[in-house]
Amino acid sequence: MGVEGIGASVVRKEDKRFITGKGRYVDDIKLPGMTYAHFIRSPHAHAKVKGIDSSAALKIPGVVAVLTGKEIVDDKVGNLICGWAITSKDGSPMKMGAWPAMAPETVRFVGQAVAVVIAETKNLARDAAEAVVVNYEELPAVADVTSAIKAGAPQLHPEAPGNQVYDWVIGDEAATSAAFAKAANVVKLDLTNNRLAPNPMEPRSAIADYDTAEEHYTLYTTSQNPHVARLVLSAFYNIAPEHKLRVIAPDVGGGFGSKIYIYPEEMVALWASKKTGRPVKWTGDRTEAFLTDAHGRDHVTHAEMAFDASNKIVGLKVKTYANFGAYMSLFSSAVPTYLYATLLSGQYVIPAIHAEVIGVYTNTTPVDAYRGAGRPEASYLLERMMETAARQLKVDPAALRKANFITQFPYQTPVIMAYDVGDFNASLDAAMKAIDYAGFAGRKAQAKAAGKLRGIGVSCYIEACGIAPSKAVGSLGAGVGLWESAEVRVNPVGTIEILTGSHSHGQGHETTFCQLVAERLGVPISQVSIVHGDTDKVQFGMGTYGSRSAAVGLTAILKAMEKMEAKAKKIAAHALEASEADIVIENGEFKVTGTDKAIALPMVALAAYTAHNLPDGMEPGLKESAFYDPTNFTFPAGAYICELEVDPGTGKTSFVNFVAADDFGRLINPMIVEGQVHGGLAQGIGQALLEHAVYDSNAQPITASFMDYTMPRADDLPSFKLSHTTTLCPGNPLGIKGCGEAGAIGASAAVINAITDAIGKNNLEMPATPDRVWRTIHSA
């Protein structure tokens, strides 16, 4: 590794502009003649729209238009799609109601748009929105799955009787029942996985600019995957053909999954820009983010695990109700199925697994992938289960895990996934050593003497990342392939531009991707720039989510680099009058191995572009591209252990220690990896202790601001102790597994296991607020 190569903790190139206020986010962009959109949103969770009177608003000077749901439907803008088809156990396709970009007739969650005001200023648009009178006829509403599946519950969509989208199963039911029939012990657990609001720092924003002469749209948007946005807008929403639609996702301030989807606001802005002939900007405020950004999680689960007499797991049964909210968001259907139930083997040998997942509509904000997406729910279930089992079977929780770990690879689970490599004992051993697991009993006794309840909790997670082999996901119902593309452009003066279909919204690609180039060519990263986030610059890409950009996106860059290097070596060999096979690349030079003959990269590049003396038949230029489709998912895994104290007087939890031992395969930039883990752990701990998107019984949201929704803050979190135990991923040439979601996947179970250990009671749900913990301590 060089000082800037793979494995170096290079300081992030992009941070200078971010920390000096020079980032260019969508809301920073102002176009000539730009107008501003303000959406009129339903205050009701479920209602008929009986009429919209915009006459007073239209009289306000500066109001350009008031457009309604009926108009967007009449103009044949397509309904929002769900891009992953799931088939129910009876063979029927999933049952979905239509989701128009603005509701023409019926609103089904608080915050759903019914109309939009376009005006000369943002404030004017807001003033005018207050002058629009919407006449609603309220309907009964339902917010939670348990109520929504009951007979007589309010019905959301006639297409989905009983509010049921699908009833999907995976695994071998007969084999699982047989395993349970002969089990020595069965452990049962009921769990709720709390609904979360993603809350990236930057709210969503969009600017649509229609060029009437060219009949061409430009959309600036807060997207994790601008090419997918263009594809969907073009192919399904009838906005414009792809060559007449440019999508730009400039600096984006965090996504966590919530900016994967193409939202109604972007569709409306594009449509309104053509209708008004003016650029249209919309920037959501924090309340709109709470109401309309796709939420995460929200499962209700019953699970049973069967053990034989020697405490080996013999079977797992899971039944989960997943709350989808009022409409099926873009990838929502896949989250509680192929991203959740396929991980239910965890790190363990479980010979028989059967899971049933029932997807349910409710009058709430649509739910989709949020950091971890299905895998945190699976990991939380299994790791609460292992802890519960250890207590019931009266064995040490770490020992029970070790006795059941998968140790032979590759390992085919009963739920599709084939784990390629791992060393789960190594991670757990490292975490146990880091936290002095053996000395815990003494520390617990000391804490007790000081009036505190101390607990320790283990969580051993595994996730499927680097999504994914296109053929595999296609066979499971995905509407897209999940490869990545890259292009390497060596300029005539030897500087290098890397065009990538990955999208950085905080991950540090502008640094890590350059490190690969530095590693291979020995040039400083200052000579390399990363180009992403613009459909006019990068031909195509699948974007960034599912911890895929290093494992898939960077591998695509590697493939393009290899092609470029091969051509450059030919040019160098020709110039040096040497054999191509003898050329090696070192410190930015092409050298004839074993001699002092060399030619620097800029001279090779110049030769490629002057084309005065190229090998016969060679095309000028030095630019190569590649598409890379992985052969398998990657399987990051690790062990987290949390030690904490509970104040019995208040139920307040205080961290003593939190250790993480992760196996991410090869690390490109350990400092950035550490940052990713910190952020993931903050969100996992946030789910465990603080965060909860709550609706009342009328489906009114009661946590739509930071006064009520508890975001994790620095002083809520411990100082993390991180370490790595590494097995290289055999599925990609760099050996990378991915690190973006691990913390959010593994942390919450460790925290809850530690609290339930501290208080000696297991019936605790997330978030474990002080009130809940205090109540559980004092429960019968």
Added chain:
Amino acid sequence: MYQTTYHRASSVDEAASLFGKGSEAKYLSGGQTLLPVMKQRLASPSDVIDLAKIKELIGVEAAGDTLTIKAATPHYDVATSAAAKQAIPALAYLASLIGDPAVRYRGTIGGSLANNDPAADYPAATLALGATIKTNKRTIGADDYFKGLFTTALEDGEIITAVSFPVPAKAGYAKFPHPASRFALTGVFVAKTKSGDVRVAVTGASQSGVMRVAALENALKANWSASAVDSVSIPSSGLLSDLHGSSDYRANLIKVMAGRAVTAAG
């Protein structure tokens, strides 16, 4: 935000005069409540009269057995004031717990007391210490000042100019912060006056705003120790109940925080 007219007053008299001229005027001090509410279009004052730059309204002074904090003094100044830390350390400590640094640099004691948020910190100290609220028209004793949620004895247009706290023999504050807002989910201020009287005020817990708790006062008057509160029964009726704290949890917190406040007071 709706359109409004901003005035920066240079004296209390000028501020009162400007207030009288506005159709629906509002005083602005630190703006930690008014400005967010205006941004959300939940308030639309015709005129906003800024008191925060009036020099006669800023400062902390100790004289004899009284600590006086002028109304537009920001929380940060109180938290770091040598005079406040010397005279009533529990009060300086309370100020250090309000909001976050950005709030403490802007928010003021006068603004807090005039707003009388049921979960604000200052009302607990003001009531427990038996402070006197001075206005441009009169003085009001703490026991007569707080009238329920967001309601006070202030008349329309009346301006708090200072708050005078009698220096107690002992005082302590214990706050259990609301996890999201960091207001007091329950905060208890205990004070033992130099004449031996005990006053206990609770914020964040009651449906009626800051309140004294006679049962705790009696127990602590008999025995000034944290364990004295153990035998006190706090009913949950009349207490707030919400996502972050049920009424019985808040009743528990009143006792627990009272004991911790006594320990802090020494």
